[in-house]
Amino acid sequence: MHNRNVLTVFAALAGVALVGATSPTADVTPQADEGPSSIALAATAGAQAIANAAITPPLAPSAVEASACPEGTVEVEGDYCPNVEQKCLRWLDPETKMRCAEFAPTPACASRTVHKRFCMDAYEYPNEVGRKPVVMSTWQQAARSCQAEGKRLCTDSEWTLACEGQERLPYPYGYARSAEACNIDKPHPTPNEHLIADPRTRDAEVARLDQRDASGDREACVSSYGVHDMTGNVDEWVVNESARPYKSGLKGGYWGPVRDRCRPMTTAHDENFAFYQVGFRCCADAVDGAKVAPARGARGDSTLAGS
Numbered sequence: 188m189h190n191r192n193v194l195t196v197f198a199a200l201a202g203v204a205l206v207g208a209t210s211p212t213a214d215v216t217p218q219a220d221e222g223p224s225s226i227a228l229a230a231t232a233g234a235q236a237i238a239n240a241a242i243t244p245p246l247a248p249s250a251v252e253a254s255a256c257p258e259g260t261v262e263v264e265g266d267y268c269p270n271v272e273q274k275c276l277r278w279l280d281p282e283t284k285m286r287c288a289e290f291a292p293t294p295a296c297a298s299r300t301v302h303k304r305f306c307m308d309a310y311e312y313p314n315e316v317g318r319k320p321v322v323m324s325t326w327q328q329a330a331r332s333c334q335a336e337g338k339r340l341c342t343d344s345e346w347t348l349a350c351e352g353q354e355r356l357p358y359p360y361g362y363a364r365s366a367e368a369c370n371i372d373k374p375h376p377t378p379n380e381h382l383i384a385d386p387r388t389r390d391a392e393v394a395r396l397d398q399r400d401a402s403g404d405r406e407a408c409v410s411s412y413g414v415h416d417m418t419g420n421v422d423e424w425v426v427n428e429s430a431r432p433y434k435s436g437l438k439g440g441y442w443g444p445v446r447d448r449c450r451p452m453t454t455a456h457d458e459n460f461a462f463y464q465v466g467f468r469c470c471a472d473a474v475d476g477a478k479v480a481p482a483r484g485a486r487g488d489s490t491l492a493g494s
Contacts, residue, residue, distance in 0.1 A: 260471060263348060273450065285445065286444065288363065309413065315402060316403035324461060324465065326459075342425060360410075378463060
C-alpha cells in the first residue's frame with residue numbers, strides 16, 4: 188500500500204513536468220504493477236523535465252515575429268488600376284465641380300491592373316500619433332527625410348492604391364464626402380505669400396494659417412489598408428511617375444475646401460516648392476522574412492514640425 192502511494196506522488200510529478208517540457212516526450216508515468224525501478228525512472232524524468240523547462244529561455248520575439256515592413260508602417264498589397272471611371276452624382280460646388288458630395292459605385296477597372304506590394308507610414312511625417320504633420324518641406328527635403336529613415340517617398344500609384352483600396356473608392360472611407368471623417372472643407376484664410384517667403388516672418392504666418400489636426404485625431408479617416416489621414420490635413424509629396432512636368436506631385440489635398448480625393452494629383456509645383464499646407468509621408472519596399480529595425484537617425488531638414 189505504501190508503494191502505491193509513492194507511485195501516485197511520482198506519477199503526478201512526472202505528469203506536471205511533461206506538460207511543462209519544451210519538446211514532446213514519451214509518457215513515462217509508471218503503472219500500478221511496475222516496481223521500484225520504474226518509480227525511480229519516473230522521478231528522474233520528471234526532475235529532468237522541470238530542470239529543462241527552467242533553463243530553456245523563450246524564443247526571442249524577433250525570431251518568431253518576422254515582418255516585411257518597418258515598424259510604424261503598414262503593408263499594402265493589391266492591384267492598382269491606372270484608369271478608373273468615377274462618376275459624381277452630386278457636387279458641393281456645381282460651378283467649379285471641385286468637391287463631389289457623393290460618387291456612384293466605381294465600375295470594374297477599364298485597363299490592365301498592376302500588382303503592387305510595399306510598406307507605407309501609417310501617418311503623415313513624422314508618423315507619430317498626437318503630433319501634427321510637418322509642413323513647409325520641399326519635395327527634395329521630404330525625400331532626404333525619408334532616406335534618413337531608410338525609406339523613400341511613395342510613388343503616386345502606390346499612394347493611390349493605399350488610399351482607395353481594392354474597391355477603388357474615391358475617398359478612403361467610402362463614396363460620400365465627409366468633413367467629420369477627415370480634416371477637410373475648413374474655411375480658407377488668404378495667405379500672405381511675402382510673409383511666408385521671408386524666413387523672419389514665415390513661422391508666424393504659417394501658424395496664423397494653420398488648421399492641421401494631430402495624427403490620430405480622426406479615427407474614421409483611414410483607408411481599408413489601415414493608412415490614416417490620406418485625404419485632407421496636409422497635401423503629401425509623392426514621386427510623379429510620369430515625371431511631367433516635374434518629378435514631384437502632391438496627393439490627397441489638405442484641410443481647405445479642395446478636392447481631397449484619392450485619385451487626383453497636383454503637378455503644378457516643382458521639387459523646390461514649399462508651402463504652409465504641404466507635407467509628406469514615407470514608403471519602403473516590403474522585405475520578406477527579415478525583421479526590419481525601427482527607423483533611427485536624423486529627421487532631415489524639414490521645418491515647422493508642429494506639436
